[in-house]
Amino acid sequence: MTTVEEQVSEYYNKLLKRNAGEPEFHQAVAEVLDSLKIVLGKDEHYADYGLIQRLCEPERQIIFRVPWVDDKGNVHVNRGFRVQFNSALGPYKGGLRFHPSVNLGIVKFLGFEQIFKNSLTGLPIGGGKGGSDFDPKGKSDAEVMRFCQSFMSELQRHIGDQTDVPAGDIGVGGREIGYLFGQYRRSSNRHESGVLTGKGLTWGGSLVRTEATGYGCVYLTDEMMKEHGDSLDGAKVIVSGSGNVAIYAIEKAQQLGATVVGFSDSSGWVSTPGGVDVELLRDVKEVRRERVTAYVAESEGATYHSDGSIWDLEADVALPCATQNELDGNHAETLVANGVKYVAEGANMPSTPEAVEVFRAKGVHFAPGKAANAGGVATSALEMQQNASRDSWTFEYTDERLKEIMTTIFRNSADTAAEYDREHDYVTGANIAGFKKVADAMLAQGVI
Ligand code: GLU
Numbered sequence: 001m002t003t004v005e006e007q008v009s010e011y012y013n014k015l016l017k018r019n020a021g022e023p024e025f026h027q028a029v030a031e032v033l034d035s036l037k038i039v040l041g042k043d044e045h046y047a048d049y050g051l052i053q054r055l056c057e058p059e060r061q062i063i064f065r066v067p068w069v070d071d072k073g074n075v076h077v078n079r080g081f082r083v084q085f086n087s088a089l090g091p092y093k094g095g096l097r098f099h100p101s102v103n104l105g106i107v108k109f110l111g112f113e114q115i116f117k118n119s120l121t122g123l124p125i126g127g128g129k130g131g132s133d134f135d136p137k138g139k140s141d142a143e144v145m146r147f148c149q150s151f152m153s154e155l156q157r158h159i160g161d162q163t164d165v166p167a168g169d170i171g172v173g174g175r176e177i178g179y180l181f182g183q184y185r186r187s188s189n190r191h192e193s194g195v196l197t198g199k200g201l202t203w204g205g206s207l208v209r210t211e212a213t214g215y216g217c218v219y220l221t222d223e224m225m226k227e228h229g230d231s232l233d234g235a236k237v238i239v240s241g242s243g244n245v246a247i248y249a250i251e252k253a254q255q256l257g258a259t260v261v262g263f264s265d266s267s268g269w270v271s272t273p274g275g276v277d278v279e280l281l282r283d284v285k286e287v288r289r290e291r292v293t294a295y296v297a298e299s300e301g302a303t304y305h306s307d308g309s310i311w312d313l314e315a316d317v318a319l320p321c322a323t324q325n326e327l328d329g330n331h332a333e334t335l336v337a338n339g340v341k342y343v344a345e346g347a348n349m350p351s352t353p354e355a356v357e358v359f360r361a362k363g364v365h366f367a368p369g370k371a372a373n374a375g376g377v378a379t380s381a382l383e384m385q386q387n388a389s390r391d392s393w394t395f396e397y398t399d400e401r402l403k404e405i406m407t408t409i410f411r412n413s414a415d416t417a418a419e420y421d422r423e424h425d426y427v428t429g430a431n432i433a434g435f436k437k438v439a440d441a442m443l444a445q446g447v448i
Pocket of ligand 1: 093094095096165166167168169170197348373374376377378380
């Protein structure tokens with residue numbers, strides 16, 4: 001008789017072979033399987049009917065050519081992806097990432113994480129993810145538009161408001177969603193607002209969607225700090241990144257009385273001991289699409305650094321909001337030595353397994369991305385609700401719903417961790433809580 005633990009390890013070894021060259025996907029699966037061993041120790045039926053194997057195999061993977069013509073008339077060929085991972089709880093839901101690092105393994109890791117994240121929101125959405133190795137940096141508006149049109153010419157046959165509902169992620173914001181939606185509308189001859197989220201406010205978008213991932217991450221952080229008798233008021237916070245998630249995490253943290261002491265982009269990091277001028281940052285990054293050096297040039301007291309890392313700063317709270325594996329074991333040691341007691345992931349899987357281990361060993365309270373950054377996709381689901389009822393809600397009402405969702409996610413993760421004798425282990429709590437809902441639906445729906 002093999003033990004559940006042996007079965008899971010054997011399955012994981014097979015997965016490594018069948019999905020060679022996809023380290024980020026392996027990393028995401030390994031972390032979830034680690035938590036699932038704890039569930040299977042209590043409830044063996046979760047290993048029945050090939051459930052774990054089915055959960056780790058996407059329902060469908062689409063890879064396609066995306067040819068486009070630049071402003072000089074040169075033809076470029078990128079690769080497009082959509083991984084439709086799991087639709088047991090609802091239509092596939094998850095963002096599109098446009099970044100040169102995008103490959104099948106990255107999209108699979110993101111799609112896999114999305115299943116549990118979306119389940120945790122409590123809303124009826126399955127998990128999927130997509131994107132392209134297209135680099136929007138340095139491209140003209142017209143080039144981005146032509147790329148988006150080419151990308152959607154193929155993607156449109158695979159999506160729909162009851163099938164798969166993409167949104168933004170790194171490199172895909174309001175501008176790109178606009179061009180994608182335009183092309184979808186033209187080729188389908190349908191103004192089907194529910195097919196994409198993150199839309200403009202006059203054509204089916206939802207208030208708060210732009211702010212939601214960053215705000216949600218801070219709402220959950222605040223909840224986690226309260227649980228341990230602390231508060232963001234007066235705290236020093238490091239926020240890595242300076243994209244959509246980072247900007248609104250900075251804004252909300254400062255609204256709640258924190259001082260954000262630094263942010264970054266791929267060119268370097270900025271120390272801001274007196275706090276961040278959010279209006280200026282938004283103008284530099286979102287309107288002018290410039291590097292963080294442009295912020296430093298126009299802001300008093302901010303300094304730019306291209307050496308060391310943002311994780312060298314002293315703070316109480318760290319919110320990694322840039323990208324996967326940006327915070328490693330050494331960074332985690334430095335953060336702990338410099339006084340950080342709380343970490344919440346605004347990005348998807350920004351902490352390496354070694355970093356998470358350091359946080360666990362040193363008693364740092366750690367909220368994983370599946371829980372901490374679920375506010376974005378949750379508000380996308382609220383956008384879908386508004387589209388389905390042809391209604392639009394006020395900012396206050398939508399923000400209140402977001403806050404409630406983040407509080408519930410935190411409580412659910414904390415309570416599940418306690419139920420499995422892992423008090424305060426929010427990684428295990430979030431993985432198990434997210435898993436059980438999907439698993440119960442999959443078992444009820446049979447082997448498909
Ligand atoms: N890309 C975001 C995420 O990682 C949002 C996805 C969505 O709104 O569908 O969850």
